[in-house]
Amino acid sequence: MRTAGTAFLEALKEAGVSYIFANLGSDHPAIVESIEEGKANGRGFPAMLTCPNEMVALSAAHGYAQVSGEAQVVIVHVECGTQALGGAVHNACRARVPVLIFAGATPYTQEGELKGSRNEWIQWIQDIGDQRGIVRNYTKFDYEFRTGRNIKQVTHRALQLAKSDPMGPVYLVGAREVMEEEVTPLAIDIDEWPAVAPLPLRTQDAAELAQALATAKRPLIVTSYSGRNPAAVGELTRLCERAGIAVLEQSPVCLNFPLDHPLYMGNRWSEPHQEPVLAEADVVLVIDSDAPWVPAISKPNADAKVFHIDVDPLKDKIPLWYFKARRVLRADAATALAQINQALDGIKLDAGIVKERTAHYSKLGKARSDEMLKREQPTGIVTAEYFTACLRKYVDANTIILSEMITNYPVVTNHLRPSTPGQYFLSGGSSLGWNGGAAIGAKLAHPDKTVIALSGDGSYMFSVPSSVHWMARKYKTPFLQIVYNNGGWRSPKMSTLAVHPDGYASRANAVGVEFDPAPDHSAIAAAAGGAWARKIEKPEEIEAALAEAFAVVRDEKRCAVLDVRLPHL
Numbered sequence: 290m291r292t293a294g295t296a297f298l299e300a301l302k303e304a305g306v307s308y309i310f311a312n313l314g315s316d317h318p319a320i321v322e323s324i325e326e327g328k329a330n331g332r333g334f335p336a337m338l339t340c341p342n343e344m345v346a347l348s349a350a351h352g353y354a355q356v357s358g359e360a361q362v363v364i365v366h367v368e369c370g371t372q373a374l375g376g377a378v379h380n381a382c383r384a385r386v387p388v389l390i391f392a393g394a395t396p397y398t399q400e401g402e403l404k405g406s407r408n409e410w411i412q413w414i415q416d417i418g419d420q421r422g423i424v425r426n427y428t429k430f431d432y433e434f435r436t437g438r439n440i441k442q443v444t445h446r447a448l449q450l451a452k453s454d455p456m457g458p459v460y461l462v463g464a465r466e467v468m469e470e471e472v473t474p475l476a477i478d479i480d481e482w483p484a485v486a487p488l489p490l491r492t493q494d495a496a497e498l499a500q501a502l503a504t505a506k507r508p509l510i511v512t513s514y515s516g517r518n519p520a521a522v523g524e525l526t527r528l529c530e531r532a533g534i535a536v537l538e539q540s541p542v543c544l545n546f547p548l549d550h551p552l553y554m555g556n557r558w559s560e561p562h563q564e565p566v567l568a569e570a571d572v573v574l575v576i577d578s579d580a581p582w583v584p585a586i587s588k589p590n591a592d593a594k595v596f597h598i599d600v601d602p603l604k605d606k607i608p609l610w611y612f613k614a615r616r617v618l619r620a621d622a623a624t625a626l627a628q629i630n631q632a633l634d635g636i637k638l639d640a641g642i643v644k645e646r647t648a649h650y651s652k653l654g655k656a657r658s659d660e661m662l663k664r665e666q667p668t669g670i671v672t673a674e675y676f677t678a679c680l681r682k683y684v685d686a687n688t689i690i691l692s693e694m695i696t697n698y699p700v701v702t703n704h705l706r707p708s709t710p711g712q713y714f715l716s717g718g719s720s721l722g723w724n725g726g727a728a729i730g731a732k733l734a735h736p737d738k739t740v741i742a743l744s745g746d747g748s749y750m751f752s753v754p755s756s757v758h759w760m761a762r763k764y765k766t767p768f769l770q771i772v773y774n775n776g777g778w779r780s781p782k783m784s785t786l787a788v789h790p791d792g793y794a795s796r797a798n799a800v801g802v803e804f805d806p807a808p809d810h811s812a813i814a815a816a817a818g819g820a821w822a823r824k825i826e827k828p829e830e831i832e833a834a835l836a837e838a839f840a841v842v843r844d845e846k847r848c849a850v851l852d853v854r855l856p857h858l
Contacts, residue, residue, distance in 0.1 A: 293437025294319030294468045296475065297391070298327065298334045300444035303479050306362050308353065308733060309337045310346035314366025315409055316393020319468035335362065338764055342756040343370050347377035348726025350388045355714050355727070356689055357734040360387035360451050367393050367415045371423050376720020381458040382427035382606065383579070384542065384717025385517070387451040389444075394420055394433065394464040405465030424460050426606070434463035437470035445482040452484035454621060455601035487621035490598070490628050494618055498574065498596055499632035505572035507646070508534045509554075513578035514717065515622035516545035519710030524626035526550070532638060533646030537566055539581050541702065544713040548706040551651040556702050561787065563587045566653065572596075577622050579604060581612060598625050661703050671828055673697050673773055676853055677704035679831045680771070683839050688712060688739045689731050693724035693748040697773055701743055722751030725770070729757065732766035739843060740768035746775065749810055758818025761848050769842045770850040772810045776857040811850040820848035
């Protein structure tokens with residue numbers, strides 16, 4: 290007889306899970322015993338990786354899923370470990386990444402009635418009324434195993450939900466008594482547990498959109514995360530090139546369109562001005578965006594026809610949400626774009642109109658590119674723009690870039706200019722600390738690629754670098770960490786000044802966001818994980834430091850950390 294713990298691990302193996310990112314506790318004897326029994330008997334369960342911090346564990350599973358599309362698993366300790374997942378659950382939810390989180394629960398017997406009954410004092414103080422409620426706002430599904438007899442079916446259902454659009458995290462709980470229950474082996478046909486197939490547009494909807502784009506004077510596509518599936522990038526590029534349509538990104542969380550393309554109109558975040566190309570557009574197609582514009586600052590003109598295609602068009606996990614559109618359509622971006630392209634095949638495009646639109650947008654794109662080139666020229670100090678331009682020379686199609694730059698998001702997007710689908714990601718959420726764990730996950734998914742994690746100094750400290758770099762050394766996942774160090778949290782300072790431009794804070798020397806004295810960020814990684822560490826304080830130090838850092842990561846197979854000192858806040 291096998292235990293429910295063994296059945297759970299067998300289900301994960303059947304589902305194709307490669308890694309379990311684990312932070313174990315007193316609730317996991319059945320899992321630990323089953324893993325070791327599996328090793329002894331060659332069962333080939335997913336590899337269990339020790340994660341000293343829960344935020345890092347879920348961020349690693351998140352990063353793996355982002356770059357591979359494959360769901361991974363996190364194990365944490367009762368309600369304490371669930372709470373310690375903290376902002377990582379928010380990130381996984383907002384990024385719509387598939388991940389299964391399993392937490393033990395305090396035993397529900399206390400006099401030895403069942404195997405696994407309470408035998409430690411902490412099991413009383415870890416008993417709460419609704420453990421699943423801790424993460425219910427952020428998960429697609431939560432459930433507590435009540436018997437080992439259907440544990441495989443429940444696990445496969447959870448993963449089926451996690452992997453069906455809109456994807457997202459799921460949460461399972463199992464008390465020790467249930468996980469220790471002896472169960473009869475059960476064969477599962479994994480082909481009977483598929484994710485829901487990508488949704489297409491109706492034929493008439495694709496035709497309507499194609500006609501609107503074909504006949505518009507200034508058609509514009511706005512997107513934030515359509516490139517989660519790399520196939521969507523190719524379809525979007527083909528659509529824009531053949532019809533002379535421009536692309537504007539709003540807070541992009543992945544590569545949606547080649548950033549060096551003439552029809553690329555740039556990326557917006559929270560800049561306090563109206564976006565000109567949005568104001569002049571007469572047809573706007575929004576594809577996969579949680580907030581395509583900030584209406585109080587920048588929005589389409591009142592006469593523009595707005596259409597919205599999204600894998601999650603109703604945003605039911607965002608209580609206050611409304612952006613007006615003539616048509617709101619639930620569909621997979623890659624599928625929908627392919628359908629619109631097919632519909633365009635039946636429309637005779639006016640060559641003169643396409644040529645004029647292409648020339649108009651290309652002129653704007655060239656002006657924007659020229660402005661970006663000016664900003665990255667050397668000035669005698671290390672600027673984010675100049676450093677990023679230097680870094681760009683080392684990035685190729687075999688590089689994965691993970692950015693958690695916050696106020697420097699636009700700098701990295703504009704001056705690194707990635708162009709390979711599937712190589713550039715943000716967390717997709719707003720809880721800081723994703724970048725380090727995500728780099729480990731990305732490297733596990735693609736050990737042949739160079740992984741770069743870019744962060745501000747605040748995001749770096751949130752990432753728990755001592756745990757990250759210990760794991761990176763132990764599990765041989767070398768990556769290049771670059772800290773854009775401006776000496777504090779610039780984002781809350783900018784937010785305050787945006788609301789109170791002439792207030793007391795605008796005249797204060799310090800407003801509680803400064804990191805003075807500065808920590809030695811690179812030394813933390815060196816001490817925890819044997820990373821190569823270097824500070825950059827002058828422009829003339831950049832080239833040599835970058836060359837050596839990439840050599841360390843690519844040739845020596847160990848982490849490198851560059852602490853790049855920028856002007857203070």
